[in-house]
Amino acid sequence: MSESHSDIHILIVDDEESIRFTFEMFLRREGYGFITTAATLDEALKAVEKENFDLVISDIVLANSSGTELLKYVRSKGQECPVVMITGFPNLNTAAEAVRYGAFDYIAKPVNKETLLRFVRQALKHWDLEREKRSLQQENEKYRRYLEVVFSSVSDAIVTVDEELNIVQLNETARRWFSEIEKAPVTSLKQLPGEMASACLQDAGKVIRDGQTVREHQVECHNNNGEKRMVSLTAAPLRDEIEELSGAVLVLRDITMGVPVEVQEGERTSFHGFIGTSRIMQGLYRLIENVGKVDTAVLVTGESGTGKELTAEALHLESLRRTMPLVKVDCASVPEDLLESELFGHRKGAFTGADRDRPGRLFQADHGTLFLDEIGDISPRMQLRLLRFLQEQTFTPVGQDSPIQVDVRVIAATNVDLHEKVRAGQFREDLYYRLKVVEIHLPPLRERRECIPLLVNHFLRRYAEKLGRNISSISDQSMQILSGYSWPGNVRELSHVIERGCVLCTGSTIQIEHLPQELVKRPVRDDIPAVVTTRPVVEYGENDVDTEKEQLLKTLGRAGGNKARAARMLGIDRSTLYRKLKRYRIVIDSLS
Structure with a gap:
């Protein structure tokens, strides 16, 4: 059976059983794998409702109906597959009507095997070409929209010049910057005064002369008002469609400390403590604004150091509860036997050491927001108690019989895969979905x-x-190192x-x-798999492990394999150390 035929879905519609059987037999012997037959228009319509076909073969004349009705229905459902009509009375009017309603072609009866298979091959080939054409059109349109978005989101100043250093094109940022140092319209870099113009002229001339990119460097310049601006400048060759040098493109970025970065209208450089102008951050800002106003549970996910606590603060500030308390609990830092009392509170005498009543964090957060960080680390018992609270908005302090009603919005956060923990039976599925009414994922x-x-x-x-x-x-070199590093600890690092x-x-x-x-020495790379097992003495090739993993291994060795001691030596929480060990697949199996 031909692989290209085996997944083709064909519908045959004819009120004569012998024709349906014969057509189906011809097609199956040719290797077409999915054949559906229908004797009436109703059967055909039900088949089209259930399945998308690659080809429809239908008699024009059906019992008490017309194949043209099927053709019109197929088109109304948005299915654009070819439809071949069979007719026992071929004439001009029949052909015109079939074509008018979008038929690929029509065949006059009687239809032999060769004719049927030839029309099927032609129709399917036409359909493949049509789908390929549409796919290419969609890709082209997608790429065009992508380029438009890229250029519309660029906040840097971009200038293109020809080989004579005449300005060919400016974006809005460049036009605004140039107007600050020269009020009259500028047509050439040679007309511009000042340090920035001089640097642009020098770099563009070098690019045109040598045909090589001038890498990013910093320029200190001033505008007409004497205000200082630190500009990062890069110049690159501009080539035409036959790869001949036709000029240069200059990209200037304002990196002045204390001066806002130029952004497109409606975009922000910061938001409730977050810093960033990228598209992904603009989307995050909008999501927090929208979700903050909706009084529902939120699950914040992302790697350590991406700003989960900052997200909780931003959600609280965007909510109607902003004037009420935001109470934070780090579930990983509170011992398991104390977490219940920490959240729900306790009454005097409830356990040894409970010498006074203590209101829990839930009570403190009444009418406000409770932020539960590292929610993935809580015990099964705490998962059940938290689930009951989310369902009923009531809780019972340790040592008390009567429940307390509160009005609290819960925001939870984790840097582990909770869904995977649910699959592994380590986290309650019902609690997971209660917490994850809305999920906000923070990008590394x-x-x-x-x-x-x-x-x-x-x-x-x-x-x-x-x-x-x-x-x-x-310095430029320092910024290049920082920009090239993979930042496993993210913004905190x-x-x-x-x-x-x-x-x-x-x-x-x-x-x-x-x-x-x-x-x-060597930035951390994400594409190097980590499969090293920690042992008393280990030799590592220079290209086998990254620097953070080496630091973990050395510290664990000095700590004798004691993870709590190693975490203290590294100045991080134990939960953070466990995540790093898991990330680098470090197994502590024999440390002296």
Whole structure:
């Protein structure tokens, strides 16, 4: 059987059983695998309702109906497969009517095997070509829309010039910047005064002369008002359709500390503590705004350091509960035997050490929001108690008989795959869906690298001010290293790196020497599988493991395999250490 024929779905409609049987036999012997037959229009309509066909073969004249009615119905359902009509009385009017309603062709009876198979092959080939054409059109349209979105979302200044350094095209940002240093219309880079124009002229001339890209570097410039602007400039060759050099394209980005990044109308550089201008962050801001106003449970997911607590704060501030308390509980940091009392409270004498009544976090969050971080770490008993609360909005403190009614919105967060824990029987499915009325997934920093320069400058300003240092910039090479690193600890890790740089920097610019060596020597790569087992003495090839994994292995070795001690030595929570061990597939099976 031909593989190309075996998955073809064909519908045969004829009120003569012998013709249906004969056509089906011809087609099956030819290798067509899915054949459906119908004796009446009603049977055919039911078949079309259930299935999408690649080809329909129908007699024009059916008992008490017409095959043309089937043809019109197929088209009304949006099925555009070819329809071949069979007629015992061929004439011009019959053909015209069939074509008018979209038939591929019609065959006059009697129909022999060769004629049937020839028309089937032609119809299916036509259908394949039509689908391929539409697919290409859709891809082209998708690509066109993608390019439009890309160019419409670019906040950098973009300038193209010809070989004579005449300006060919400017985007809106470039036009605005140039108007700040030269009010008159500008047609050539040679007309522009100032440091930025001089750098553009120099780089464009070098590109046109050498045909090579001038890599990103920083330029300090001033506008007509004397305001300082730090600009990152890159120039690249512009080639025509036959790959001949036709000019240069310049891309300028404002990286001035304390100056807002230019963005498209309606876009934001920050939102309730989040920093970023990428499309994925714009979507996140809108989602938080919309979900915040709806009083429902939310599950926040994402890797460690992506901002789950920040998300809970933003949701609370966007809600009608913003004037009421936002109470936070880190489920991973509270011992299991104390978490129940922490959440639900207890009465005096409920257990040893309970020397007074204590209201739980749920009571404290009444009319406000309760944020449960690391929800995936709670015990089965706590899962059941939390489920009952979500269902009834009541709870009973430890040592008390009567329940307490509260009005609390619950936001939960986790960096583990809760759905996988449900499948493994480690987390209640009913609680999972109660918490996940709406899910907000936070992107890792490596998926929004375009936000890194903005984040770097944000943290640079923060820590320079906090430490009282006169630090105003970061070198091109340092920024390149930061932008190329995969950031397994995400924004939190970036914040720590910049704080460290500000502590070590004695001048005005953070340089490579102020960055951690694991970033400088070799950035962490996501495409290197981690399959190393921790042992007393292990030799690693230079290209086998990344620097963070090496640090984990060395620290675990120094801690004698004690994970709690290793976590303290690394300055991280035990839950964070467990996640890193799982991420790098490190199995502690023999440490001395």
